[in-house]
Amino acid sequence: MSIAATSVIVHTPDGLYIRIEPVAPHTFHIRANRTGTFREPAPLARLGIVATPASPALRETEEAGDDLRVVTETAALRINRLSGEMSLSGIDGKPLTRFTRPPLVGGQTSGPDGVRDRFEVQFALAKEERLYGLGDHYETPLMKRGYRVDIRLLGRVHAPVPLLLSSEGWALLMDTDREHAFDVGCSEPDRMSVCGSGDELAFYWIAGGNLAELLEKYTLLTGPSALLPIWAYGLTFNCNQQATARDMIEDALKFRREGIPCDMIGLEPTWMDRSFDYDAPVDWHPDRFYIPQWMPEGAHTFMGVLRTMGFKLTLGLYLRDQEGTAAHPDADLQWYDYLKPFVTQGVQGFNLCTRRPVQEQVSTADSPDGAGPDRSILPQSTVLGRVIQEGFAAQTGRRPLICTPVGYTGIQKYAAIWSGGRPKSHLSVLSLGLSGIPHMAADMNLHTAAGIHCGFFQPWSKVNSWAYWRHPLLLDSGLLRLFKMYAKLRYRLLPYIYSAAHVAVRTGLPIARAMPLAYPDDPQAVVLDNQYMFGDDFLVAVFTEQVYLPAGEWIDYWSGKAYSGPAEIAYRTPEQAGGPLFVRAGAIVPMWPDMQYAGQQPAVRLELHLYPGGSREYAFNEDDGATFGYRSGEWATTRIACQEDRRGFSVEIAAPAGSYTGMPENRTWDIVIHCNDKPAAVKVDGEDWRESAGWAGSRKDPPPSSWSYHRKTGTIRLIVQVDAGRLSPARIEVNRSGKAETRHTSVRSQPSRPSGTMRTAGELEKDIEVGLETGNAAKALSALEDWWNIRIARSDAAEDVREHWLAMNGLFVRAAERKGRTLHEIAEEDPRFGSSRQPPDNAEEAYASLAQAVSLIIESNNRQPGKTNEIVRQATDIIRSELDRELSLHAVADRLHLNSSYLSRRFKREIGLSFSDYVLEKKMELAKELLLAGSTVSAAAEHTGFKDTSYFIRVFRKYWGVRPGEMKP
Structure with a gap:
């Protein structure tokens, strides 16, 4: 064993040399071979994918017997010097993970190509461990455990990535540019192995954090992704491969005549006079794209016409032929000179294409000099993307749009990924987002409503004609109307999307975020493949009408109806949409006004859509949208903070921090607050603004210092200007009306109701009880607020307030008795509780007293031994949200990954009832409330999960002592 300045080398008795180099406080670079010579740079560093560390990360080493421990600031690696086995x-x-046996390096194995060196390494998997990544293997679920995944180009795999993220807090990046394979618990359920050809095993081992944190550490290791030009996040359209200049201009005119936003027009590689071979210049096809040589540039050319209409032109290039090609940085890079004339004429991007089917893109044969196989073609597009990006930047100072159908780890630094039409295109998008590639789009299926919905909610959107006719104006009237609506929505959301792209570039957190990324601690969310978060605040579901809403409040974007999560809902997509779309309560969404293309109007005036819901902060990122200035800090962030409580809603908008060329000196915010109530007053910077009717639903500007409420849309609108040099944030305060009829802030639905049905006071009381039983203060307080609003909506007279206050205290008594205690005992523990036990006359004071009581009761219960734990809380949440279904102990235990006997014992001990008795109690209480509210017997049976109405009647009579019909008013 030897210790260098930045690394540790262990030589095992069986002749294996293992080098451990901490390249970051959280990342170790492991290399193992049988020669002791480690060629530099390693494969991914040689390709420019991984940067050499600027300073050593090694803190110390510790020896204990045959073990050596290598320690950094945030991680530790232990290696056995006799066997070479390691743990992280x-x-x-x-412990995060460990080897299950010594690594195999240099063992000989026979194959169709003869005897070759081979490596293999195995890692132990925990029982509930979940693993993600490995590229766009869309025919497997997002969670890869139980599958074998080949890191090579296949007909179904265009972008294999040797990055694996674990829910147990570690990640693995293989350091190779050759084909290899991951067996992720497929052959043996409790272990994962990686094997491939070669005389060296090399990988990066990343320690610590959830999936999002691991992606950020991977981004620190490899460097940031490329930020696309802002127009590239709009709509891309590729013409038919036989298109002429006239056809291309006609395609562009169709977009503008119909008012469909679009930014990019692309040509297939057939635009050239001959095939581009990287060895000689090409020109425009002399017949289809004729340009007189005496005036090759200007507004009179077809490129000039496109610019006049706001379009950007991209050209298709075939990737290099594979035979005899070594895709590495030492290849001839001067071929970009052949592209310069087209860039001078106005071309702003290049679309790399494969000449042959992807499944034929395989590694080259062994080289004749015996030096081993030539370099794999896996990273070819990475090298070509880097050449184009660097050449374009040197020539123009701007970012190009480079997109490629094939890629490997590192491609995200230079290009975006695209693929042809796929049956599960969103899985490719989400899986690449989990593999460190945030910019991926699949060709939009614009012949179905669901395909349009999915296509516009990708990191970038592309309609590809190729050999077909896929222009939106060729659709039937219904699909054309739908396409136009989605295209306009996409463009209005571009500030929001581009701000999320800034986050993706810096942290690796993609724009389209799989549910395990967004909700890693929600067991119901992490298993979902057909829905995802689009940025921070939009939940998109694709090709499904079963939607799971995580904890919190959610608003149906299409209808405005509000839902309480966690809940599963059977969603019926409205006619004007192509799929479910929800916005999170608390969302802060910057929007552009309607535009036909990016930059059509200056970004001086933006809309700011706010959806009240608790406390929330948002960072709005922007730059010039065109150059690489953002890499040197030329960008700005505007901090926006919102706060909601019972008294009202407030928002603070700070002046932007940072600057960039062309940044507006002043920003006008057209603020739209989505709520169901007309406010009593609106203040801006402490000054009362007056109400002005008649313009909230229109596009005309309001009078100065005024606001308006639009009842039909449930929105408040006002316009505020924030100067760039402002020292304190602009503050807007919306005070709620004190009138009883306007107290409700949202309509809440449960999955067992028709969408949008109002919750009853009785149901809310049950939610309060569940919150008190399980220690879920947020649930109890949210239900209490809605219950109180319902009660005082009928009357807020002093005597009624006292009556409601006393009624709720009766519920508190019952909740305490379930825990074997009394309110008097709880009051003795905390003087704050006892001081609030007299019924107030004022509604505000009465509510504050009840809310304080809820908090103190839960605090008191949590101090008691045997308090309800998280497992029971999750079980009761499932029961409460799914009373319309058959609920069995075994089914709920399986969903929580628990033994049913354990859950039964825990449930009985914590709740005081058996699982089945608790389910029956909740179903019967709900049935009673429904019948008292006027529901039919059959509807009450259906909403409580009884398929047989006669059986429901028997159960109801046995439980309540009366038939359901006798309970109806």
Whole structure:
């Protein structure tokens, strides 16, 4: 064993040399071979994908017998010097993963190509461990455990990525540019192995964090992704491969005549006079794209016409032929000179294409000099993307749009990924987002409503004609209307999308975020493949009408109806949409006004859509949208903070921090607040603004210092200007009306109701009880607020307020008795509780007293031994949200990954009832409330999960002592 300045080398008795180099506080670079000579640079560093560390990360080494421990600031790696087995842990000593046997390096194996060197390494998998990544293997679920995944180009796999993220807090990046394979618990359920050809095993081991944090550490290791030009996040259209200049201009005119926003027009590689071979210049096809040589540039050319209409032109290039090609940085890079004339004429991007089917893109044969196989073609597009990006930047100072159908790890630094039409295109998008590639789009299926819905909610959107006719104006009237609506929505959302792209570039968190990324601690969310978060605040479901809403409040974007999560809903997509779309309560969404293309209007005036819901902060990122200035800090962030409570809603908009060329000196915000109530007053910077009717639903500007409420849309609108040099944030305060009829802030639905049905006071009381039983303060307080609003909506007279206050205290008594306690005992523990036990006359004071009581009861219960734990809380949440279904102990235990006997015992001990008795109690209480509210017997049976109405009647009579019909008013 030897210790260098930045690494540790262990030589095992069986002749294996293992080098451990901490390249970051959280990342170790492991290399193992049988020669002791480690060629530099390693494959991914040689390709420019991984940067050499600027300074050593090694803190110390510790020896204990045959073990050596290599320690950094945040992680530790232990290696056995006799066997070479290793384990990874956090700095706190918590084990993350380990080898299951010594690594195999240099073992000989026979194959169709003869005897070759081979490596293999195996890792132990925890029982509930979930693993993600490995590129766009869309025919497997997002969670890869139980599958074998080949890291090579296949007909179904265009972008294999050797990055694996674990829910247990570690990640693995193989350091190779050759084909290899991951067996992720497929052959053996409790272990994962990686094997491939070669005389060296090399990988990066990343420690610590959830999936999003691991992606950020991977981004720090490889460097940031490329930020696309802002127009590239709009709509891209590729013409038919036989298109002429006239056809292309006609395609562009169709977009503008119909008012469909679009930014990019692309040509297939057939635009050239001959095939581009990287060895000689090409020109425009002399017949289809004729340009007189005496005036090759200007507004009179077809490129000039496109610019006049706001379009950007991209050209298709075939990737290099594979035979005899070594895709590495030492290849001849001067071929970009052949592209310069087209860039001078106005071309702003290049679309790399494969001449042959992807499944034929395989590694080259062994080289004749015996030096081993030539370099794999896997990273070819990475090298070509880097050449085009660097050449274009040097020539123009701007970012190009480079997109490629094939890629490997590192491609995200230079290009976006695209693929042809796929049956599960969103899985490719989400899986690449989990593999460190945030910019991926699949060709839009614009012949179905669901395909249009999915296509516009990708990181970038592309309609590809290729050999077909896929222009939106060729659709039937219904689909054309739908396409136009989605295209306009996409363009209005471009500030929101581009701000999320800034986050993706810096942190690796993609624009389209799989549910395990967005909700890693929600067991119901992490298993979902057909829905995802689009940025921070939009939940998109594709090719499904079963939607799961995580905890919190959610608003149906199409209808405005509000839902309480967690809940599963059977969603019926409205006619004007192509799929479910929800916005999170608390969302802060910047929008452009309607535009036909990016930059049509200056970004001086933006809309700011706000959806009240608790406390929330948002960072709005922007730059010049065109150059690489953002890499040197030329960008700005506007901080926006919102706060909601019972008294009202407030928002603070700070002046932008940072600057960039062309940044507006002042920003006008057209603020739209989505709510169901007309406010009593609106203040801006402490000054009362007056109400002005008649313009909230229109596009005309309001009078100065005024606001308006639009009842039909449930929105408040006002316009505020924020100067760039402002020292304190602009503050807008919306005070709610004190009138009883306007107290409700949202309509809440449960999945067992028709969409949008109002919750009853009785149901809310049950939610309060569940919150008190399980220690879920947020649930109890949210239900209490809605219950109180319903009660005082009928009357807020002093005597009624006292009566409602006393009624709720009766519920508190019952909740305490379930825990074997009394309110008097709880009051003795906390003087704050006892001081609030007299019924107030004022509604505000009465509510505050009840809310304080809820918090103190839960605090008191949590101090007691045997308090309800998280497992029971999750079980009761499932029961409460799914009373319209048959609920069995075994089914709920399986969903929580628990033994049913354990859950039964825990449930009985914590709740005081058996699982089945608790389910029956909740179903019967709900049935009673429904019948008292006027529901039919059959509807009450259906909403409580009884398929047989006669059986429901028997159960109801046995439980309540009366028939359901006798309970109806």
